[in-house]
Amino acid sequence: MNPLVEVEGLTIEDHAGRTILHEVSFSVGAGEAVGVVGESGSGKTTTALTLLGWVRHGLRVVSGRVRVADAELTGRPEKEARAARGRLVAYVPQSPASALSPLMRVGDQITEILTGMTAAERAARVAETLDLVELPDDEDFRRKFPHQLSGGQQQRLCLALALANRPKVLVLDEPTTGLDVITQAAVLAHLDRIRRDLKVGVILVSHDLALVAAHTDRVVVMYQGRVVEAGFSRSLLARPSHEYTRGLVAAVVDHRALGGSPARAVISAAPDGPPAIGPVSLLAVKDLHASHRTKGRAIVAAEGISFEIRAGECLAIVGQSGSGKTTIARTVVGLHRADHGAVLLDGSPLPPSATARGRDELRRIQYIFQDPFASLNPRRTVGDSIRRPLRVLRGMPEREARAEVARLLERVRIRKDIAAAYPGELSGGECQRVAIARGLASSPDLLVCDEITSALDVSVQASVLELINELRRDLDLALLFISHDLGAVSVVADTIMVVERGRCREYGPAGEVLRTPQDPYTCRLVEAAPSLSEALVASTRPADGAGVAK
């Protein structure tokens, strides 16, 4: 019997004749999960979409074939390929928030794709499908619009849409990016169960190796449009043989493997423990209360938050999305006005609003944003963006500032000729380095980093974290590091504060919080965070022998 999904020698070019996929081959058996990993631009998504007989605009299949359940999907007219979509093979997209049609109610979104059924059958199937993904099956919920659902619910709805016609194959494209770890763990556990119960073949596209190790049987590693390595997930990731895979595995930051993780070897702090931390507090936040008001309702973002950061110390604030961690950071830099409480720099209170702060106060605290593309002015060259704080906050003359820009770019380890480039010409990693260089330009004492690695590829994340540690060591910088990624936090933080709905749940040295969490919420968070080392030692359950990696 042929495997459920067979991809053979698939080669795809773009309109300019550049090769996007080169001779990609793999197979997936019924009830089997295959992970496709690689960095952005490696062709993961293009590969996944061909399983639906879909090639994005501007691309074309040059050779090779895709067969699903003995049906040919490539080289067929759009109309025939469409018949397979949603019925034979279904797709779960990245970022469900933008993938759900905003004007359509939950129930209609599912009903829409059910064809050849009576109204009663359709209603029954909708109920069944909602139940399958553990979404409430009541009239009230079915009448909701996508924007009224939480991120986790939106993702479950996307899963429900994919499952509605009971397909044989499920293609998931980074299905959990944008979800916080606890929701992510729930969605993935769910997916495992559905795969077992319905015997569907699963293709899981992801850049998260920990997730792939824990939830797939086999893995295909892609690099620049080629499959560089394939095999059983856990054995391959435990002993990667290709150089690229080795680098990828080494770049994984793992909160479970403090000190012993492969990443720890790459991202080394100082040889003996963390950099020297001064005895006096640089920044102190006392009894902070903050909230967001919309339409008369107040949403609490911080309730009685207090912490201290000493010179050279890195405090990480960790929590789920909506926990208030970003608002706390924004209050520190004066972008959000606190309802109550004080922010003290060197013991003297800072004005609540950035516009009221003095030049030196502004200079000493700098902020680096989550999205590097959005935080750099697209109409300004990189050099201009970095020069501005030099000129405004440090009053540096033009010529000197130019030399300083070159030095800063070198400092963050990018070519200094990039100064003449616009942000649009740079990769995500380069943009984030530029943003860091801009943050460093004013030679601050405290750098506030808001989820600075979450928009980046794994390998890029690791190098940015390495850079952060290097800068701390060399410049004696203090950091306020906002993140939901416990792996990243484990690499940089000296102290961790866990927040949930604006309240501090646990506050203590990083090692203690991650290894022996006391608070039940922290326990859940640490438990839910994907960990490669744990996935590799856990149940080496045998993969279904339905197909062997090519």
Place this chain on the structure above:
Amino acid sequence: MRVARFLFLRTLGGLAMLPPLSVLVFAAIEVLPGDAAVYALAGQNPSAELMAETRHRLGLDRSPPERYLDWFSGLLQADMGRSAINGQSVSAVIEGRIGNTVILGVLVILLMVPLALAVGVFAGTREGRIGDRVFSLITLCLVAIPEFVLAAALIVIFGFGLKLLPATSIFPVEDSPLMHPTVLVLPVATLTLVAASGASRQVRVGVADVMRSRYVELARLKGLPERRVVLRHVIPNAVGPSLQVLAGSVGVVIGGSVIVETVFSYPGLGSALAAAVTTRDFALVEGIVMVLAAALIIAYTAADLAVSLLTPKLRTAL
């Protein structure tokens, strides 16, 4: 209840724009050279005393703020004053002509909205393909041509050349233009083409944007036929934002009516406004502009309300 509150607040906001607008209109007439007295007495070779006396009669010898307050307090009592040229009451002039302009405007909007949506959706769903290029070129040309040139071209072709339609839209004062449908064809056609072209280009951009969205890609990946993707996922999502664009083209219609009515000698508010500006008939200009502005504010408020009700995200936030 919340909808009623929203409607009330939006209407209040619209009304609040009228007083500042009245100041602008008054100031604009004030800075025009010459005054109503000169035009009222034109051809009489008036003596200096007669000029001064006429100015006094029209109140032109008082200071501008005084005259403004006088006029504005009249407005609040529904008295728009009298024409400086022939002494007719402004409300009577507006009453006599507003019906004709409403007929013209409503016909144009009834034709323009479906036309703009149809062309916009057609071109937007075919972005970059031949159908899109042809329509984009046509609408670009129509947007670039001033109304009076287009009107003149239509007159030359259909009025003088083919002799199918009257070149001017003159009809007895006591009649409704609907009793003489042929006089409406060319003015309506001119305004519709101009307004629909601009609006369709905006609709096209909105539709093309939605076509590129992730949810349209997902709709296709769900295996829906293209027709259904366009009808259920593209059009509803593109129409919401288009409503405001269409309300904006009501402004184009109102502005265009001044020109088109003048070119065709159509007895509406637009041609009356053009004539009143030439003779510096301040009371009449101010009265007509206030009426037109109110119409535009109503159009925008209606569009805002429709968008808020048609977009679930906005509706649930009300």
